[in-house]
Amino acid sequence: MTHPFKPRNFPELSPGEAAAYVQNGMTIGFSGFTPAGAAKAIPKAIAARAREEHAAGREFKIGVVTGASTGDSLDGELARADAISWRTPYQSNGALRKSINEGRTHFFDMHLSVLPQNIRYGFLGKFHLAVVEACDVTADGQIVLTTSVGAAPTFCQEADKILIELNEFHPVGLRGIHDIYEPYDPPIRLPIPMTTAHDRIGSRSVRVDPSKIIGIVRTNLPDEVAEFKEPDATTLQIGENVATFLAAELRAGRIPKQFLPIQSGVGNIANAVLGAMGSHPEIPPFQLFSEVVQDSVIGLMEKGDITFASGTSLTLSPPVLSQVYANLDYFKDRIVLRPQEISNNPEIVRRLGIISINTAIEIDIFGNVNSTHLMGNDLMNGIGGSGDFTRNAFISIFTCPSIAKGGDISTIVPLVSHMDHSEHSVQVVITEQGIADLRGKDPTERAEEIIAHCVHPDYRDELDAYLHGVIAGHTPQSLQMAFEFHQRFLATGTMRR
Numbered sequence: 001m002t003h004p005f006k007p008r009n010f011p012e013l014s015p016g017e018a019a020a021y022v023q024n025g026m027t028i029g030f031s032g033f034t035p036a037g038a039a040k041a042i043p044k045a046i047a048a049r050a051r052e053e054h055a056a057g058r059e060f061k062i063g064v065v066t067g068a069s070t071g072d073s074l075d076g077e078l079a080r081a082d083a084i085s086w087r088t089p090y091q092s093n094g095a096l097r098k099s100i101n102e103g104r105t106h107f108f109d110m111h112l113s114v115l116p117q118n119i120r121y122g123f124l125g126k127f128h129l130a131v132v133e134a135c136d137v138t139a140d141g142q143i144v145l146t147t148s149v150g151a152a153p154t155f156c157q158e159a160d161k162i163l164i165e166l167n168e169f170h171p172v173g174l175r176g177i178h179d180i181y182e183p184y185d186p187p188i189r190l191p192i193p194m195t196t197a198h199d200r201i202g203s204r205s206v207r208v209d210p211s212k213i214i215g216i217v218r219t220n221l222p223d224e225v226a227e228f229k230e231p232d233a234t235t236l237q238i239g240e241n242v243a244t245f246l247a248a249e250l251r252a253g254r255i256p257k258q259f260l261p262i263q264s265g266v267g268n269i270a271n272a273v274l275g276a277m278g279s280h281p282e283i284p285p286f287q288l289f290s291e292v293v294q295d296s297v298i299g300l301m302e303k304g305d306i307t308f309a310s311g312t313s314l315t316l317s318p319p320v321l322s323q324v325y326a327n328l329d330y331f332k333d334r335i336v337l338r339p340q341e342i343s344n345n346p347e348i349v350r351r352l353g354i355i356s357i358n359t360a361i362e363i364d365i366f367g368n369v370n371s372t373h374l375m376g377n378d379l380m381n382g383i384g385g386s387g388d389f390t391r392n393a394f395i396s397i398f399t400c401p402s403i404a405k406g407g408d409i410s411t412i413v414p415l416v417s418h419m420d421h422s423e424h425s426v427q428v429v430i431t432e433q434g435i436a437d438l439r440g441k442d443p444t445e446r447a448e449e450i451i452a453h454c455v456h457p458d459y460r461d462e463l464d465a466y467l468h469g470v471i472a473g474h475t476p477q478s479l480q481m482a483f484e485f486h487q488r489f490l491a492t493g494t495m496r497r
Contacts, residue, residue, distance in 0.1 A: 009139045010164075013215040015045035018131075018163050021214065022046050024053070025085075027063035027125060029155030031132035033313040033340065034092075034266065034292060035071035035224040037148030039131045039165050041217055043074040050083035061085035065124065067150020067312065067340055068112060068291075068384060069093070071224030079105065088124070089115050090382035101378045109372065109379075112291070113344035113388040116154035120185055130159035132206075133219075135170040141210035145178055146170040147223055147321070148313035149337045153180050153206045161214045168220045171325060176204050177332045181342055194348050197261045197289040198308045200336060227317040228295055231272040234401050237432040238269055239276030242357060242399065245428065245435050247282040249395070255355075261289035263349070263389045265358040266315065269399055271296040273357055278305035289354050291343055291385045293335060295320045301334055309335045312343040344388040356393035358386040360400045363454075364416045365447040365463060366475060367423035367438050369398050375486055376417030383420050391425045402431040402456035408494035410459040412450060414466050415482035429454050443475040458496065 019042060022028065032038025046062070053060035061083055068090040069075070075093035078084050084099065086106040091097065099105040110118070118124055132152045136144040145152055146167055156162055181202030183189055193201050231239070249255045262277070264270040271294060277283050278300040288297055288309040298320050300306040314337065316324060324331050342348065349356075361380060362370045371386050373379055390396045398421070400411045411431070423446065429436040434453035438446045447467050455463055470476040485495045 009210055010137075010213050011215045013217050015041040015217050016048070018042045018215055018217050019045035019049045021129065021161070021163065022049065022062060024058070024060045025062070026128040027065065028129045028131055029119070029127050029151065029159055030064065030066045030070065030074055031145065031148065031150060031152040031155070032070040032074060033067035033148040033150030034069050034315040036313040036315045037133050037146045037150065037152075037223070038066070038070035038074050039133050040071060040073040040221045040224070041165055041219045042131050042163055044077045047077040047081035047083055050078070050081040054082065063087075065089070065115070065119070065127075065151070065155070067115070067148065067152065069381065073224060090384050092381045097379060107379065109382045111344075111383060111387045112340050112385040113346065114341070116151045116182070116339060116341040117185065119151070119154050119158050127155065127159040128161070130155035130162045131165070132156060132162065133165045133167050135167060135174050136172045137164055137166060137213070137216065139210065141208045141213065142205040143208060144172065144175045144205045145337075146174060147316075149178055149180065149339050150312055151340055153182055153339050156206050156208050156212075157182070160212070162208060162212045164213060164216045166216050166218050168218065169222050171328065173328050177335060177337055178204055179336045179338050180204070180206055182339065183341070192342065192345060192347055194342075195351065197287040197310045197352060198336070202338075222318060223321070225315055225317055225321075227319075228271055229268050231268060231275070234432045235269050235272040236276070238399050238401070238430060239272035241430045241432070241435050242273045242397065243276040243280040243283060245397070245430065246277065246355070247280055250282060255395075257284075259284050259286045260353045260355050260394055261287040263290040263354050263356045263393070264288070265384075265386065266292045266294060267359060269359050270294065270357070273399065274300060278303065289343075289348075289352055291340065298324060298331075301331070307334070310338060310343065311335075312338055312340045340385070344385040346388055346392040349389055349392040353394040354389060354392070355395045355397070356386075356389035357397045357399065358390060360398045360411070362411045362413055362416055363398060363400065363429055363450070364413050365450050365467060366443050367426040367429060367446050367450065368416045368419050369421040369426055370416040370418045371420040373418035375490065387421060390421050395427055396425055397428040397430060398426055399430045402433045402454060403458070407456070407458060408496065409489060410456060410485060410495050412455045412459065412463065413485045414463065415477060417483065417486050447476070462497065
């Protein structure tokens with residue numbers, strides 16, 4: 001689609017000319033929440049510039065802040081160019097992960113809902129540039145974002161200057177799908193005026209002082225979202241178990257008969273869970289209040305199983321995004337994209353009664369969850385928004401397969417090697433083996449429930465023997481033996497005896 005906008009007030013730049021504004025030591029806020037809406041051309045040009053500077057013997061590294069993970073043209077290119085001095089709050093790129101775990105890039109994790117306010121509070125220092133992707137921009141400084149909002153509004157407000165990637169791949173008809181609202185900061189913060197998932201409380205564009213926009217780079221680039229894998233037997237069974245649990249809660253009257261909004265993490269398990277909920281005869285049509293609108297949501301929306309979706313990104317595979325763009329008016333009435341401090345806001349999560357469903361890397365027998373680290377040391381991605389929802393959910397559910405690495409790893413262990421969510425926030429654990437309802441149970445009862453219903457048979461007897469072999473205190477835990485599973489894996493390549 002040809003854009004009617006003529007940048008009379010803003011110079012048109014090549015990616016290289018835009019990258020020339022970037023100096024060593026700057027902190028830059030980039031648009032993107034997952035690869036959806038992530039800046040692409042300018043980060044690649046910055047990476048090329050970094051390589052040139054390094055070849056000349058000059059230091060060139062920047063602080064990189066985004067809404068969450070991004071595409072390879074941003075995190076991957078910059079990491080491979082050794083151009084990132086520090087990074088927050090979340091990533092999922094292999095090259096960047098390697099740089100972080102090798103100590104070449106400083107990374108600090110944080111809950112996604114607090115990133116924008118931490119920037120406004122000055123906790124992350126000065127922001128020199130915002131680099132954001134838009135489908136339209138007006139001469140008076142109205143920026144219409146593309147497939148995500150994330151923290152882009154805050155980057156634009158707080159950065160000294162703004163560079164815009166005007167991406168013609170995304171239609172200008174996206175105007176109206178966004179709901180841009182930034183709360184006041186303490187001591188004058190007011191209640192966020194939302195009482196339903198479909199409330200719209202803000203503006204359709206990010207509004208900035210046009211004098212801050214120093215240039216526009218025209219692009220025509222798709223989001224770098226990979227297609228999701230087909231669900232396998234394990235993920236399908238996890239989905240069925242989640243739907244079975246929620247249907248039972250409905251029958252018991254612990255969930256209102258009209259149901260409650262769902263938050264679901266990202267990935268294949270999340271797609272399987274939503275699919276199972278949509279096909280379950282006892283679960284009525286429901287709303288989504290989450291971070292990410294992914295492929296399964298679109299199909300369920302077309303069938304009427306999901307009536308509305310609120311998120312901060314459209315993380316859709318290329319064919320599904322094309323499907324949305326072909327019927328954009330239909331979906332704009334049923335989808336809204338908000339800043340992440342609203343999509344993940346604890347006040348709203350608790351008010352609306354969100355049922356949260358997130359995926360764990362490992363869970364211990366008492367219900368503590370590790371979402372971020374492998375074997376206690378190596379970062380995988382980050383905590384993302386799981387803590388925002390889990391701590392404040394109407395019901396908090398964590399899912400994972402009971403085994404990994406072909407059975408050499410039990411995802412249920414005596415004690416997690418890194419804790420992101422404590423037993424106090426985790427109410428239900430679900431694997432393909434079954435469902436452990438932890439509500440109202442003491443530590444021993446929780447452990448018995450998890451071992452009996454969620455652990456793979458290959459590891460069940462050993463975990464049961466561990467639990468009942470420790471006779472000490474309120475929480476039967478052995479500091480000497482708690483990490484035997486992990487130590488065995490590191491020594492032999494398997495947790496099996």
